Amino acid sequence: MxxxxxxxxxxxxxxxxxxxxxxxxxxxxxxxxxxxxxxxxxxxxxxxxxxxxxxxxxxxxxxxxxxxxxxxxxxxxxxxxxxxxxxxxxxxxxxxxxxxxxxxxxxxxxxxxxxxxxxxxxxxxxxxxxxxxxGTIESKMPFSKDREICMDCKLCPPAESCPEQAVADQINLLRCSGCGLCVKLCSYGAIRGGMAKLKVxxxxxxxxxxxxxxxxxxxxxxxxxxxxxxxxxxxx
Ligand SMILES: Cc1cc2nc3c(=O)[nH]c(=O)nc-3n(C[C@H](O)[C@H](O)[C@H](O)COP(=O)(O)O)c2cc1C
The missing domain is CATH 3.40.50.1950 (Flavin prenyltransferase-like)
Incomplete structure (x- = not known):
């Protein structure tokens, strides 16, 4: 085949x-x-x-x-x-x-x-x-940073450790490789994926x-x- x-x-x-x-x-x-x-x-x-x-x-x-x-x-x-x-x-x-x-x-x-x-x-x-x-579909979103949760830490572990240097004020999705390291390293849970409902x-x-x-x-x-x-x- x-x-x-x-x-x-x-x-x-x-x-x-x-x-x-x-x-x-x-x-x-x-x-x-x-x-x-x-x-x-x-x-x-x-x-x-x-x-x-x-x-x-x-x-x-x-x-x-x-x-x-x-x-x-x-x-x-x-x-x-x-x-x-x-x-x-x-x-x-x-x-x-x-x-x-x-x-x-x-x-x-x-x-x-x-x-x-x-x-x-x-x-x-x-x-x-x-x-x-x-109808509507429920779709998994790529990682993003919630600016309302982000504490703007002086030393940001996700930004420091990202192998693609994709974490700044926002996640640069064109650099992001979806490894999820940033999600684990942010103590405040400001970076996450999540689901979104979309209308067709x-x-x-x-x-x-x-x-x-x-x-x-x-x-x-x-x-x-x-x-x-x-x-x-x-x-x-
Ligand atoms: C993270 C991400 C997810 C996307 N998911 C969808 C999707 O589920 N359905 C869709 O029609 N377009 C989606 N898009 C938009 C398409 O990638 C965009 O329309 C692109 O021009 C499609 O080109 P292609 O049809 O040649 O692959 C998404 C874009 C991004 C950045």
């Missing part, structure tokens, strides 16, 4: 998708997973402390590479593999509302949306897990409806459904 896994910049369903792929790798010895990661995906993976886990799922080597939009440029030459039938399926999970909208309208200007376009042209089945489907916009729900109608694309409502979809592919 050779699966292409496309990751976009969504915090929602991110950890859940990693868990699914980690488990699949453990239970399916011949599974090879190539990752295609959008620019925002790369940033968000880091913020949630998952960069190391990506290397475990796509360790490098042929068909197990990690392809980053930042390095692959706009044309994303590796997408040619979909036309050469190198993959049994493309899984886009999690798919931001941005990426879902682009795919719904045939736009192919990122490593992920271009992979979807080439997969469709090559007859490779595409599975998409959009984050914004309907009408436009995003409509775009998911369009995705459901597109040829060659199957919309999955949760990352957990990825394992079943791949198991069904194995059977066929």
């Amino acid at each position: 050779r699966i292409a896994w496309a990751i976009t910049g969504a915090g929602h369903f991110l950890r859940e998708t990693f868990e699914v792929f980690k488990k699949l790798k453990e239970t399916t010895p011949d599974l090879k997973v190539t990752s295609f990661v959008s620019r925002a995906g790369e940033e968000v993976i880091r913020m949630y402390g998952l960069a190391g886990e990506l290397s475990g799922i796509s360790p490098g080597g042929y068909l197990e590479e990690r392809f980053f939009e930042r390095e692959q440029g706009a044309s994303n030459p590796k997408a040619g593999r979909f036309l050469l039938q190198k993959y049994d399926a493309l899984v886009v999970s999690p798919a931001t509302s941005n990426t879902a909208a682009k795919i719904a309208y045939g736009i192919a200007d990122t490593i992920v949306t271009n992979a979807v376009a080439q997969a469709a042209k090559g007859g490779v089945p595409v599975y998409i897990v959009p984050v914004d489907i309907a 916009r009408d436009v995003d729900a409509r775009n998911v409806g369009i995705l459901r109608e597109l040829e060659g694309i199957t919309v999955l409502d949760h990352p957990q459904s990825i394992s079943r979809a791949i198991a069904n592919l194995c059977k066929n």
Whole structure:
């Protein structure tokens, strides 16, 4: 089994998708997973402390590479593999509302949306897990500093010890690697993650409806459904 896994910049369903792929790798010895990661995906993976886990799922080597939009440029030459039938399926999970909208309208200007376009042209089945489907969603937030709790200590242990120098007045999320050391070191509990409730916009729900109608694309409502979809592919 050779699966292409496309990751976009969504915090929602991110950890859940990693868990699914980690488990699949453990239970399916011949599974090879190539990752295609959008620019925002790369940033968000880091913020949630998952960069190391990506290397475990796509360790490098042929068909197990990690392809980053930042390095692959706009044309994303590796997408040619979909036309050469190198993959049994493309899984886009999690798919931001941005990426879902682009795919719904045939736009192919990122490593992920271009992979979807080439997969469709090559007859490779595409599975998409959009984050914004309907109603409200509860999403895990990256670390932030609560300025109302922060005591502005003269010597701030989180700032002193952060390996990425990401802790200042605020957490610089573009530097943060999500290690969580700062959370442990602040005696006042001023740095934390936490959950946020988000309303799904009408436009995003409509775009998911369009995705459901597109040829060659199957919309999955949760990352957990990825394992079943791949198991069904194995059977066929
Ligand atoms: C920490 C963090 C979490 C995010 N989570 C989401 C999300 O759950 N869903 C979403 O649609 N966008 C989310 N975004 C915004 C996207 O990253 C942004 O729209 C980006 O342009 C998407 O680009 P891409 O679709 O090419 O990956 C998040 C951004 C940050 C910084």
